[in-house]
Amino acid sequence: MVKAVVCGAAGGIGQPLSLLLKLNPIITELSLYDVVNAVGVAADLSHIPTPAQVTGFLPADNGAEKALKGADIVVIPAGVPRKPGMTRDDLFVNAGICATLAQAIANACPKAFILVISNPVNSTVPVFAETLKKAGVFDPKKLLGVSHLDIIRASTFVASVLGKPTEALHYTIPVVGGHSGATILPLLSQAKPAIPDILNDKEKRDALVNRIQFGGDEVVKAKDGAGSATLSMAQAGAEFANYVLEAAFGGKKGKVVQAYINLGADAGGEGIKKEIGTDLDYFSVNIELGPSGIEKILPIGQIDDVEKGLLEAAVKELGPSIEKGNSFTPAPPKL
Numbered sequence: 223m224v225k226a227v228v229c230g231a232a233g234g235i236g237q238p239l240s241l242l243l244k245l246n247p248i249i250t251e252l253s254l255y256d257v258v259n260a261v262g263v264a265a266d267l268s269h270i271p272t273p274a275q276v277t278g279f280l281p282a283d284n285g286a287e288k289a290l291k292g293a294d295i296v297v298i299p300a301g302v303p304r305k306p307g308m309t310r311d312d313l314f315v316n317a318g319i320c321a322t323l324a325q326a327i328a329n330a331c332p333k334a335f336i337l338v339i340s341n342p343v344n345s346t347v348p349v350f351a352e353t354l355k356k357a358g359v360f361d362p363k364k365l366l367g368v369s370h371l372d373i374i375r376a377s378t379f380v381a382s383v384l385g386k387p388t389e390a391l392h393y394t395i396p397v398v399g400g401h402s403g404a405t406i407l408p409l410l411s412q413a414k415p416a417i418p419d420i421l422n423d424k425e426k427r428d429a430l431v432n433r434i435q436f437g438g439d440e441v442v443k444a445k446d447g448a449g450s451a452t453l454s455m456a457q458a459g460a461e462f463a464n465y466v467l468e469a470a471f472g473g474k475k476g477k478v479v480q481a482y483i484n485l486g487a488d489a490g491g492e493g494i495k496k497e498i499g500t501d502l503d504y505f506s507v508n509i510e511l512g513p514s515g516i517e518k519i520l521p522i523g524q525i526d527d528v529e530k531g532l533l534e535a536a537v538k539e540l541g542p543s544i545e546k547g548n549s550f551t552p553a554p555p556k557l
């Protein structure tokens with residue numbers, strides 16, 4: 223029996239993500255939580271003949287904790303998206319929602335895998351960690367900031383530049399760092415198969431890096447006030463959740479992905495910090511998934527001079543975002 227919960231399930235990402243999780247045969251129970259319409263979305267999905275039993279919950283009568291009770295995995299796309307002209311940092315208003323949900327998780331399912339989609343991921347993951355630490359239930363191996371959309375974008379964009387089919391992750395390109403602009407560091411020199419035609423063409427390479435770093439802005443602009451990426455994010459979130467589920471409950475070994483994680487001493491991230499030459503406590507890095515979440519944190523490996531420059535820029539921009547999340551204090555509840 224595997225229980226998954228989506229928090230923010232009635233939103234632009236939440237609905238298609240919930241659909242994709244409903245289609246995942248590993249999941250036997252799917253709870254949908256939102257401040258609006260979660261019951262309706264659940265009723266709709268419940269007519270699809272797959273194993274997951276779907277139930278919707280609203281905030282009344284402690285609905286969040288009821289939804290979360292006994293969850294094995296919680297996926298969180300709750301909170302406002304960007305409009306044109308905004309940076310992800312402008313979405314720090316979502317910190318309060320994240321702290322509230324983290325507290326509910328601490329109360330109802332402290333051992334669940336927590337997949338954070340809500341932006342700004344560079345800050346909301348620290349907000350989750352700090353709230354879970356205060357509640358005494360923080361397990362760095364189970365808290366995963368979802369940067370997987372950057373990975374699927376990198377693969378798709380490389381294939382399209384090279385005129386190759388954009389079939390499922392044909393190009394494997396690790397993307398490390400964070401999840402916004404210059405903090406997104408695609409390691410094109412590590413692409414598999416290798417892409418010498420791009421690496422040896424500065425103009426092509428710069429354009430490609432820029433498109434991967436600002437892929438989110440491309441969608442925000444095209445939607446013109448109607449939000450940001452939802453469908454591609456739902457696909458990325460469901461695929462990433464499936465990797466976690468297969469490693470935890472499907473006996474799948476050795477899956478390596480990137481996710482934005484805590485690198486504190488308890489997480490075993492000291493080696494990476496030395497490799498990057500920084501004391502940042504969060505970074506998106508290569509991880510091997512296993513039954514308890516992050517089985518191993520793997521080295522970033524060899525990068526070229528262009529990537530060394532991008533790494534420096536990423537580290538510089540990430541620091542203040544992490545600090546902002548670390549020092550967030552939720553407003554006291556209204557009496």
Ligand SMILES: NC(=O)C1=CN([C@@H]2O[C@H](COP(=O)(O)OP(=O)(O)OC[C@H]3O[C@@H](n4cnc5c(N)ncnc54)[C@H](O)[C@@H]3O)[C@@H](O)[C@H]2O)C=CC1
Nearest residue numbers: 230232233234235256257299300301302303339340341455
């Ligand atoms: N990590 C990533 O790569 C990406 C992250 N995002 C982020 O995901 C978030 C959601 O985006 P969309 O689905 O487009 O927004 P949306 O506005 O369509 O949906 C958000 C949902 O969250 C719900 N919500 C608000 N407060 C809540 C609470 N306290 N508890 C539970 N649910 C609550 C809303 O009712 C709404 O249904 C945004 O912050 C966006 O920036 C978006 C794309 C990619």
Ligand SMILES: O=C([O-])CC(=O)C(=O)O
Nearest residue numbers: 304371437438439450451
């Ligand atoms: O750009 C945004 O605001 C949403 C997002 O994180 C992405 O699409 O990568």
